[in-house]
Amino acid sequence: MDERPADTTIRTTCPYCGVGCGVLATPRPDGSVAIAGDPAHPANFGRLCSKGSALGETLGLEERLLFPTIAGARANWDDALSRVAERFTATIAEHGRDSVAFYVSGQLLTEDYYIANKLMKGFIGSANIDTNSRLCMASSVAGHRRAFGSDTVPGTYEDLEQADLIVLVGSNLAWCHPVLYQRIAAAKAARPQMKIVLVDPRRTASADLADLHLPIAADGDTALFAGLLPFLAEAGAIHCDYVARHTDGFVEALRRARGMRLPHVAEATGLDSRQVQAFYELFARTEKVVTVYSQGVNQSVTGTDKVNAIINCHLATGRIGRPGMGPFSVTGQPNAMGGREVGGMANMLAAHMAIEDPAHRSLVRDFWDARAMPDRAGLKAVDMFRAVADGRIRALWIIGTNPVVSMPDADAVKAALAACPFVVVSDVVARNDTLPFADVALPAAAWGEKDGTVTNSERRISRQRPFLPLPGEARPDWAIIADVARRMGFADGFSHASAADVFDEHARLSAYGNAGERDFDIGALAGLDQCGYDALPPVQWPQPRTVTSHGSGDASVEATAALANDGSRFFGDGDFFHPDRRARFVAVDVAPRRRLGKGRFLLNTGRVRDHWHTMTRTGRSARLSAHVAEPFVDVHPADAAAQGIAEAGLVTVRSGIGAAIVRCRTTDRQSRGSVFVPMHWSDEFSGSGRIDAVVAPAVDPVSGQPGLKATEVSIAPFPAVWFGFAITRSRPDPHGLDYFALARAEAGWRMELAGLAPQADPSAFATALLEAPDRAQMLAFHDTTTGAHRFAAFDGEALIGALWIARDPVAVSRVWAAGQLGDAHNAVRDRFRLLAGRGGADRPDPGAIVCSCFSVGVNEIATAVTTGRAITVEAVGAALKAGTNCGSCRSEIKGIIDDARLANTA
Template sequence: MSIELPNSHLVNPAAGTVATTCAYCGVGCGVDINISKQGDSRDVDTLNGCRSHPANYGRLCVKGSNLLNTLEPEQRLIHAYIGNEQVSVDKATSFVAEQFNKIRQEHGPESVAFYVSGQLLTEDYYVANKLMKGYIGSANIDTNSRLCMSSAVAAYKRAFGEDVVPCNYTDIEQCDVFFTIGSNMAWTHPVLFQRLERAREVNPNLKVVSIDPRKTATTQLADLHLPLTPGSDSGFFNGLLRYLIDNKKIDQNYIDQHCNNFASAMKACSSWTLDKVSAFCQLEKSDITQAYQLFADSPKVVSFYSMGINQSNTGVDKCNAIINCHLATGKINKPGAGPFSITGQPNAMGGREIGGLANQLTGHLDIDNVDHQQAVKSFWQSPTIATKAGPSAVEMFSKIQQGKIKAVWIMATNPAVSLPDHQNIIKALESCPLVIVSDCVEKNDTLAFADVKLPATGWLEKDGTVTNSERRISRQRGVRKSSGNAKHDWQLICDVANKMGFTGFDYHQPVDIFTEFAKLSSVSKTHGLKFDITGLSKLSEQEYNALQPMQWPINDQYPLGCSNVFHDHKFSTLSHKANFIAVDAQLPLLGFKETDNNFIVNSGRIRDQWHTMTRTGNTHKLFTTQDQPFVSINIEDAKAKQLKNNQLIKIANSYGSITLPVKIDEGVGQGQLFVPIHWNKQYASSANVTNLYPAIVDKISNQPQLKQTNATIETLDFSQYLHVYTSQDISLLSDYWHKLRGNGFYAFEAANLENQQHELAQLKLAITGEWLSFSSDERQVHLCLSQKQLVCYLDISNIQKPINTSWLEYMFTKAALSFADIQSLLIAQPSDEFMQGKVVCSCFSVREKNIVEAINKGCRDVTTLGSQLNCGTNCGSCRPELKQYIKRFLDKETLASPLPETIEIEELT
């Protein structure tokens, strides 16, 4: 893979390797960008996992491996706009500053808000927080990390007195038992899952327990899978605490010396017998007992939890129920043990450090603490300081809709897709007098509402730091100059601050901001907090550029960082003891009255896509394993509703509806549905799952419940189905459509409730060339050729039929079609070489049929499959699925091709 860049775009023009950090999840993998020099030209040539980075030691998942393929210059926002007028960035930031001052003068500081993102670097986050809380004088700044991490933050703070993750990735290799709770880490944090797989190979005695309503790629690794009722986790862990007490498996010395409030937690869990847990969680008592015994009898246990725990109206209590069990047994603050909340974004932790949430001050300081307020104000020498919590994400947009917030600046995030109560979010954006959006893409759902668009730098251009899930600070180094007129987010913020008349924002480079933040952490240390990076406060530019990954605290005592932050068992509470929390276990609020026809809708990620696809949607490689949105449904429910794979259905409740193709999935429980979070209006007509989610939040963390809601399903009677492949992006008028980015083309699947011809007319207006057609009783095929090259393919049918994308991709890449090619296209008949099933391994485009044939011929493990087909030998993301194929063979001693996921329900019976 080689991407040629103009010489002027290279920040470091010398050939060699630049170490940076991946732009995706909170694992924080190190990435090496290799720059080659040939004569006078220099290329960003290849990308590899950094073998020396402690987060990944050279591993990368499929998304990280394809980062260079997502850098599409034609998708970038490279100019500033006021309304529809292209203007200079200087004029745009002057306009924003002028409007902010005017609105503040007329309506007060609470009338302006920032909504920021875990995609920002720490330096960006810091100046945004400083401007809002110290100069505008309001805490009207919140971050999309509210949607994923705020419950974990609140739980750690309740238990430890501070938001401190007490675990490290090395704990994965050192534990005896590893619990995954509400996390499909094989897909969401693949590199850590690969570390877990490797740990199992090295230590076959390591046990894995997976607590998840669905069977997933992660549960395939588990020795025990507990498919509990969605949202019942706190009952399970209350039951575990009682079991530990009843069976004398607690560490009373640890409790007495290092903990408070054990009696209250013990009282709260006293009613949680095995019978009660079994009924509450809908689990077999024998399975519950087995899991409890593993936790009780193993000296070193890691509980690894994520969105399935946090995204709940009782997410904080769920987190604390897990932490309680570790405190009660002393399985914390030692290698291989602890409650490990894993973050979802590359710099969600950095945002937590600088106080990016509306209820925080920077450096883990409290916004409602007068001493903390004055200390930060004094350090910043700011004219004011926020003295009360601002609105959280959901409340912020409610205040916008109510007219209390008159201007909002949205940075590097897409709330029109990600926030619940979708219809009211749209109303808020439509009604807000001033919406500013700074982003690196020219088009997403939120940018459609922007009054001002500011072009921001993207990955490979941004320069600064991020902090991963184990508190490890890493450098993200830019190797390209800014695209067009784009500026770094911190530069845009400082431009606005300076033009508003504020001092204190005269930074010239990221190191200026970082070292100021590091100095400010001395305030945190003074107030008894563990967050301390004062050891980095005197970095020169050269030292900052050479900064190696390290975990905080970083200070005179730990100049190279500290892996075990609570090694002395002194927590950040006034008593220096950790707090047990009495948990009242509850099932989730589902938003509206339950009926017999309702399904519980769960949401989550898929393996090869990320958030709202603004980056991953740019490369065809990441569509090869899953090329369309879907709703997964249990086999028995599909039978009862007479549904077939790929059939389009409507999922609806009183908040909204979506329309999706069916995917029959034995891993989904009866009465449940699973919908991916990624698809939005840029990629599908009606696939945004937040259409279904009400604004139900945790009362402590204000994190929205984005994991469960109720909905009904309805079959739809479409009379016309279309497949549209074009060499250019277009907008379809169909009643239903979704699209993907192919290699040199865009592919759409669409459907109409009534037969139409407007798509053909629309395409003929948009695409010029020689049009050819063929019709039969059940389908029409229309081709457009330009100088014998395929530029458009349209298949219209009265029945739903799959189209072979690989075959059409091949046809689009041919410089000139032969007569035989044209014939095969007109009759929609690909050659046998393209009938190989879905892609399983994205890295090497290894398809299902090849894998099945290899297994049937004797490949009985992933290593052997890899040696024969290369699958699973690069990023490793497909390894869990390869194991599933092998398991099915071992269960049945033969494999059909295609496998059950791709055939109809009659064959499953």
């Protein structure tokens, strides 16, 4: 790929969540890249969240995988690709087609996904290709297919702004999809009569915009929406004409739900019956309702039933496919939708066709001129790794994901990979928890180098365009896979010369044999040459070459290049994708509320605001690491007290399969009887923070999606006898520590640490940890009575590092201390301030970072509030810029303001 001019701004798409924000990337002469939101992109109109704003800080080549390896040793591409092809071919010959598998990622581009799926299903002849998207939206797929006959998201982002009621179910938009949250916040500010209901066990940041928060018990969503259906019937809110003309199964779904009266719903959900009634009445009387749901619905052993219980209510009221109304699944990954489009899951075929449908299999077989086609679904993610463990799968290719961290029962996944005869890993990083198990590692193109398309949660296809040269020997994923396919003897099916060629084939397949019978059709985008592909604007599907009325034989009309908004919605006038063109109500059963024994808790896992997946990208940014720098557990204060757990102490979270050690945060935003731990931390950044090693591998029987939010655990204090905090210029070696958590700092690293046995020689420990050379000047303070030890090592005026040790969590200003790594330290006063762990009046401590976009700390905001300089969120923004970019910190700012008011009135 040619290096582009440094003054050229490239329009591309963010690689994080499913919002699919447009990004303007401008490479600079010094090698940095300026990042801004694209005001012309219809997903974000110029907005970016904190993660998107920091993309330029994650593009360095340090810790990149830049060349292939075989058995950990550098290899050339020819040997590496030949090894992969030969081992897969030999394994298939000896053990059969289902003895091999691909585990891929929602981080892949559609073109990458397409080639991987084509190789596995069309030429190897197995359906053993699944994706980490199985962990985030498989229940939505299953629910859509049961209700609609296809995996169709009916609405658009505009519906969120046009609705009069938005119901957020298991979706913390404020942190996980901040740009959508800000679109809703702006709409509510313009129309204060808009109502928002949050259904979530936690009072998340999204609750601050909500008119009603329902702190539902884990997995109570099915009961809540099953109970809503008969309430709607009795309230006269059923759209009888829509139900009669366009649906089937309403009577049975209603009959099954009849027993869910308000007292039963309250019991099953843990909610007060008055809260339930308030929500039901609001839903019944409001025509324009959008129900947004995400991982709190999907990541459940009853996730598919939850999805269908929600859809049932929208079908019954006819509130679907029209402006401002409909069920809306918000995807977690940038290309989860694109992966679904090309059949990148074990139970799907390309172009939204069904693997169980003989006619669909025939269409794909004919179009691909496939050598072999499976006639049944392959192994879904959890079952796939079980098959690796028991030897049924003997060759596995992992592409763009880190399952040793992200899969449930993660230690079992680690053991399975260790025992697997042949493992291939394609990735962009040189170190993660999965790479040590790779017999062959292949360097892939990263964001900024990749060339292709992604599809966001509203079915909008956008280009990811390259603005950086491919570094080292890295190659695009689709090209790597296609090269292996050719070496396996399938050259006739993999002659693509570019990503544009792959996209063209994908578009042609979507239209092949499709006269409107299938939802996914982008035939109008087929035939693009390289220039047309390069210039492709964001476009929402369907994009059929022709539009034909179903079954009428009417003449076709040419589709426009971009459909009108009404045309981009589905199902407003029925016309579903079951053979009879009618939707299906799904009668769901409600399980009794889960009861726990004394001292037992339900573990809920999820995301934090500024990190992403397993931190292989966001962990490179000091700014993003400043908000939350170590793994934690949120516990209700009463639960913490009952378990003898202190605020900021360390906690062991343990299930029947594993344990993690994390920092305690007590908060009344957490419901009693449950705890929350983020899923991001890996062994690269924490010695024991891999929370998915604690999560049970139970799955939804329909979708195969794991229940990542309701594992029964115990919590107990971790009996550390000393705690420490360190800052270092070079990455410290945590070997031998009982607890550690690493995070980037602007000029080095920050580190939390703790031990179960007293330090025999704190000075020797500090010298080793800080890697202080013999010439270093070591400043030290010891108080053997309190167990406090402090060290700072200098090389001339440069700070090498500092360490603070105490018997309790050390009282050091972390942000201020980490900021000292880049400063000169000549004055004795400054060096002693460093030992004290806080600056003087002339160098105030900003406090823990609240606004990552502008690096504004809690102390700065509190000072602005208490001095009267800013007493509203808007005034804080005007004074400090905090909260004025992505807005995801606005709820925290409001909390600081409220706390200051309480303090003043105390």
